[in-house]
Amino acid sequence: MTHLWFRTGLIPAAIFFCLSTAAAAAGTMECPDPDGCTVDGGSYRAYMPADLDGKSALPVLVYFHGWQGSAEGVMKNEGLKAAADELGVLLIAPDGADKTWSFPGSPSQERDETAFVDAVMDDVADRFPIDPDKTVATGFSMGGSMAWFVACDLGDRFAGFIPVAGAYWDPIPSDCASPVPNLVHVHGTSDTVVPMEGRPIREIYRQSDVEDSLATWTTKAGCDAEPVPASLGDLACRKWTGCGTKLIELCTHPGGHLIEPQWIVDGYHRLMDPAR
Numbered sequence: 001m002t003h004l005w006f007r008t009g010l011i012p013a014a015i016f017f018c019l020s021t022a023a024a025a026a027g028t029m030e031c032p033d034p035d036g037c038t039v040d041g042g043s044y045r046a047y048m049p050a051d052l053d054g055k056s057a058l059p060v061l062v063y064f065h066g067w068q069g070s071a072e073g074v075m076k077n078e079g080l081k082a083a084a085d086e087l088g089v090l091l092i093a094p095d096g097a098d099k100t101w102s103f104p105g106s107p108s109q110e111r112d113e114t115a116f117v118d119a120v121m122d123d124v125a126d127r128f129p130i131d132p133d134k135t136v137a138t139g140f141s142m143g144g145s146m147a148w149f150v151a152c153d154l155g156d157r158f159a160g161f162i163p164v165a166g167a168y169w170d171p172i173p174s175d176c177a178s179p180v181p182n183l184v185h186v187h188g189t190s191d192t193v194v195p196m197e198g199r200p201i202r203e204i205y206r207q208s209d210v211e212d213s214l215a216t217w218t219t220k221a222g223c224d225a226e227p228v229p230a231s232l233g234d235l236a237c238r239k240w241t242g243c244g245t246k247l248i249e250l251c252t253h254p255g256g257h258l259i260e261p262q263w264i265v266d267g268y269h270r271l272m273d274p275a276r
Contacts, residue, residue, distance in 0.1 A: 165191055
């Protein structure tokens with residue numbers, strides 16, 4: 001299997017236009033600002049693979065960048081764009097305020113992220129013919145945590161979630177407004193930046209335990225207490241059963257704080273076809 005990969009901190013930056021020629025030809029509105037599509041609260045960028053015509057209903061992958069990252073950096077990352085090409089999805093990269101995210105428990109509280117992401121998804125739907133049943137959110141590190149909180153607040157806008165190396169921060173939500181999502185969480189067992197068991201940040205904030213984060217959904221879904229072994233590409237997984245129609249899975253690798261776009265590709269396929 002050919003793997004697409006990058007490690008945190010190695011994403012270069014460059015300006016990328018929000019809409020492709022194919023999207024413009026399909027009659028979608030062009031962004032007035034070449035640095036991104038502007039919505040209430042911020043902006044986002046988009047990448048459309050060349051083989052998409054911009055007319056048929058588009059699968060969508062929304063990627064939340066990590067701490068000190070940017071939508072601009074996501075658009076420059078060749079591994080992520082290659083993953084979008086392989087999946088045949090429209091890649092959307094929301095831009096964090098001050099290069100971070102303001103979810104509950106985060107050191108930053110710059111904006112209402114629920115309202116911002118809602119505005120982004122409304123704008124994307126206005127510009128592109130998207131397929132809600134094939135719209136998935138993912139993210140790395142702080143962006144992975146952002147995906148968790150989006151699942152809690154706006155889960156009904158997505159078909160599933162693939163958070164990587166980031167879960168809830170304390171306090172873990174006790175009752176999410178969204179229904180139980182389809183979720184594949186990916187994490188390194190040797191991660192010391194965002195350990196699976198969580199850790200305090202400056203003795204004020206705390207990254208939560210991944211298992212505790214997952215328990216919020218497995219409990220709500222009424223899943224069986226013990227997950228069963230599974231695999232996803234080169235990842236070792238545990239899959240919860242008895243969750244009705246929902247897929248909840250934890251997939252691990254022996255490495256540290258890193259992401260391989262191939263994990264997103266494999267996770268997306270799993271969400272679209274749980275039996276795969």
